[in-house]
Structures are given as structure tokens and as C-alpha cells.
Amino acid sequence: MSEIWDGLVQAFQLIFTFDSEVMSIAGRSLWISAASCVIATAMCIPLGSVIHFNNFRGKSFLVSTIQTLWSMPTVAVGLLVFLFISRSGPLGMFGLLFSPTAIIIGQVILISPLMLGMVISALKGVDKLVSETAVSLGASRVQKAILVIKEARYAIMSALIMGFGRAISEVGLSLMVGGNIYQYTRTIPTAISLETQKGNIELSIALGIILILIALIINIALHMLQRKKA
Amino acid sequence: MALLRIENLGQAYKDAVILTDINLSLERGEVFALIGPTGSGKTTLMKLIDLLTKPSLGSIYFDEVDVTEAESDRLAARRRMSLVQQKPIVFNMNVYDNVAVGLRWRGVAKNSIREKAEHALDLVGMADYAHRDAKTLSGGETQRIALARALVIQPDLLLLDEPTANLDPNSVSKIEEVIEHVIKEHEISVFMTTHDMVQGQRLSHKVGVLIDGQMLQMGKPDEIFNAPQSKEVAEFVGIDNILAGTIEKKDGELADVKVAGGAISAISGFEKGESVYALIRPEDITLSLARDGGSARNVFGGVINKIITLGSLVHIEVDCGFPLFVVLTARSTIDMGLVVGTQVFISFKATAIKVIRRWS
Secondary structure: OHHHHHHHHHHHHHHHOOOHHHHHHHHHHHHHHHHHHHHHHHHHHHHHHHHHHOOOOOHHHHHHHHHHHHHOOHHHHHHHHHHHHOOOOOOHHHOOOOOHHHHHHHHHHHHHHHHHHHHHHHHHOOOHHHHHHHHHOOOOHHHHHHHHHHHOHHHHHHHHHHHHHHHHHOOHHHHHHHOOOOOOOOOHHHHHHHHHHHOOHHHHHHHHHHHHHHHHHHHHHHHHHHHHHO | OOOEEEEEEEEEEOOEEEEEEEEEEEOOOOEEEEEOOOOOOHHHHHHHHOOOOOOOEEEEEEOOEEOOOOHHHHHHHHOOEEEEOOOOOOOOOEHHHHHHHHHHHOOOOHHHHHHHHHHHHHHOOOHHHOOOEHHHOOHHHHHHHHHHHHHOOOOOEEEEEOOOOOOOHHHHHHHHHHHHHHHHHOOOEEEEEEOOHHHHHHHOOEEEEEEOOEEEEEEOHHHHHHOOOOHHHHHHOOOOEEEEEEEEEEEOOEEEEEEOOEEEEEEOOOOOOOEEEEEEOHHHOEEEOOOOOOOOOEEEEEEEEEEEEEOOEEEEEEEOOOEEEEEEEHHHHHHOOOOOOOEEEEEEOHHHEEEEEOOO
């Protein structure tokens, strides 16, 4: 019990003294996950719009498949990315393995189905009269789509936040393709995993608290957005 | 040259036929009111005219261009018309942006957008609401913003789908005032649907009656309201007395129409033996306590069967061998001491009766 208590005290000391290692790991985690989110958003909003605004054969099957991929195991994505970017893989010539870029690629693949599915749901949630009114007021297809996206902005923001939450908390993928390299690809979840095994409990707890704080901020933001949407 | 021309238009969803063989045209500056009961297909026709949906059959011409199919032609035509829906929605932005959005989509210059949007807001009496969140507006205010949004683009054709349905009397009069102003001041064609016949009669040059997806009659408002050509139209335009009968005798224009329980004299062009309906507006019937028909050819004694008070007016059903509905003011009803069972006399002129053919 005292080990946990001591760990907690030391963890808070590390956080409040802005310990360089803790801050460096937290900062890296944040920017890698933020970059993954930005890239995934840039892909998912247009792609989600194309899927939502067009009727084509197999649309509902496609949406179901996207939703199924929400629960894709991180290690499976890690393995897939590893096979592609490892030296003998088709993208081996770029030397991406064990780099932040590799983690970003993996996280984009991991969170895209979630964000894409949520973007489609968000667009579907917009009253059909919005589209109809826009068309009636002379909007072209693109202008109508932009208006509907704007109307769904709070729900789309929720998708983005959910994606960020999944990206920053995953561990298997970052370990497999990032390698958990000190001051290069070490993120909060991989650091917690390693430091706990090493018995460096206070650092693990400090990072754990930061991760929980991030999760809390994400939840508060989500809650506020949902209230605004309502 | 007609601004809008519709030929043999039909619409069906799966097995359900919504509209059948609709033909109409609308000239520039003309106001067309489409009336019909709920579920008759008015909104479907409105959406077809606004080019929101494509018809199953027939063609739509806007300014003599066939806009039935080609998407580019449809967008170009749609940008020259605007629709105010029965239950309009506002976008999640402020009132000014809601009004300006149609102009932005048309690539209008920023200065011009400001001028036009402010003018449109002023026209509907909402200039002070420009920076309000549009989602916080009441139903009547939303309708006015929808009207401003439609007018700001200065459409050639304004489409109004039940523009005053579900609104309070103040909002109705404000909306009607704006519509009347726009019709008078601008050479704008208006196609409106309404179930308010008085509104349709007052605002329009031409009226169409749509029942069960069919345009049963089209013409000037007076023709529709005073000379319906079918029982369905007569019922819809509020002619409560529709008596099925047969022409029993003909003396020049004057005909004796035998109805169940009696006979009435009417002016009719139909020949002896023809099956007809005799249509009599309740307001054309006089009710008195003594037999005094004046010059009226039809005078009948009867007993009051039913009294229904509707605001300041009272609908009275009199059994004079056949049932007839009469309308009196509430004051007259009290003054005459009319109650169920009172013996009364009713009279009406032969010219007050419209005789139409009855298809068996």
C-alpha cells in the first residue's frame, strides 16, 4: 500500500516540477496523436461525405464494414503496418519502421474507421430538410454538402475527439511499429508499460495520471459538445 | 410565354399513385393558388415544381426550357425560383447569414449581399433580429425569415407551401401583408398551396383544386368558389348543400329538380331526365319564422334539426323534407329564438342554385 502511496506522491512531484522526461513523453504522445487525428479528419470528412451524399450499391454493407472495423485490435493494425514498412515490406525503402511517422500511419489506420463511421452518422443525423432547403435555395451539390457538414459540426467534433482519445491511449501498435525508443518514439502508454516492468512505479503513475487527465478533458469536451448540440 | 408549364405530370412511389396527369401553366406576374385537402398531393406537386424531385411521368418547362431531367438545367432553373416550406427550418447560423446564404451560393458580390439581405429583413419586419441565433426564433419569426430568405434572391417564381399554416393570427397577417406587397410591387410569379380558401381567393389570379392527386378544376377564384364543376370540388370549397336529383321538368332555362323528399326550381342547361347535383351555398339561403319568400321561387317549411355555433356564425340544419344548411349570425339566432325543433321557413332563388352533372 505504501508503495502505491509513495508512487503517487512522487508522481505528483514529477508533474508539478515539470519533470523533463515526463513532459517530453507527454508532449510526444500529444503531437503524434494530434497529427494522426488531423490526417484522419482530413480523410474522413470528405470520404464520409462522399459515402453519405451518394447512393450506390453496397452502401449499407460498406457502412456496416466500417462500423465493424471500430473494434479492430491495435496489434492487428500494428502487424499490418509492420509488414508494409519493415525493410522487406513494400514500403521498406522509406525507412519508416520505429519512427513517429510509423506510429502516426498506424494510428490513422486505427482511428479512421471510427471517425469515418461517426462522420457518416453525424451527417445522417442532420435533418433532411436542411439538404432539401439548401437545394431549394439554389445550392450546388458541393455547397449543399458543405452546409450539411457545418450543420453537423458538433457531432463531427465529437468524432474527432473520440478518435484522438483512441489514438493517445493505444499501446500495442506504438510498441510494434514505434519501438518505444527513448526520446524518439516513446509515448505515454508505451512508457507506462516499460517503466512498470522496470519497477519505476512513480514515473508510470505520473504518466498514468496525465493520461487520465487527458481522458477527463476529452470527456468534458465531448459532454460540452453534446450539450451544445442538444 | 408561360414562365412555368407542366405537361401530363405524374408521380408515383412504388405502387402508390400520388399525382395523375397534371397540366398547368403560370404566366409572369401571375399568382396561382393550389387548394386541396390534406394528403391530396399538393406538397408533392410543389416539390416537383421546385425541382427537388423528379417526376415519374410528364414534363416541366421553366421559361420554355425542359427542366425535367438534365441536372445543369434544373440547377439553373432552381436558382431562379425559391420555396418557402410549410414548416421551414433555419440553418445553425445567425439570422443575417440565413438570409444571405442563397446570395452567397449564387456568387453575388459582398456589398450587394449586405444591401439585399438587409432590405429583405426589413421587408419582413425582422431587421432588428439580424444578429440573433436563428435557432432561437419562434414559429412565426422562422416563417418570416424563410420568406426573407426566399425573397432576397429576387426569384422569378416564388413557391409558397402553406405559408401561414399553424401560425397565430398576427403572424398570418404579417406574412400575408408581405406576400401581397411582393405580388403588387414586383413582377413575380407565385405558386402557392393553401387549405385556407379565403387566402387562396384573395391573393390569387388563378385557383386549382387538387383532390386525390387529380386537378379536378382550374380557373378564376370566383369560378371555383361559385361554380364548382364536381361534387368533390363543391364539398371542398364549402358548399354544404349538395342535393342529388334528376331534372323532372324544363321550361326554358328554368328546371324543376326532383330531389329526395321534394323538388326545387333552378336555372339549368341540362335536359329533362338528366342526373344532376343541385349546389346551394348556405349563405344564399334565407331563414325566417313566417312564410315570406319574397321573389324567391323556392320556399319550404321545415324544422330545425341541429344548431352548430362556430364563433360569430351559426350553422343550422333544417329538415324540410330534405336537409338544408343555413348560416346565420349568432346574434340573429338569439334574436329569433331559434332552438332545435323550431318551425321555420327557408327560401332561396332559382339563380342561387348551381346545377352540375351527376355521373352515376
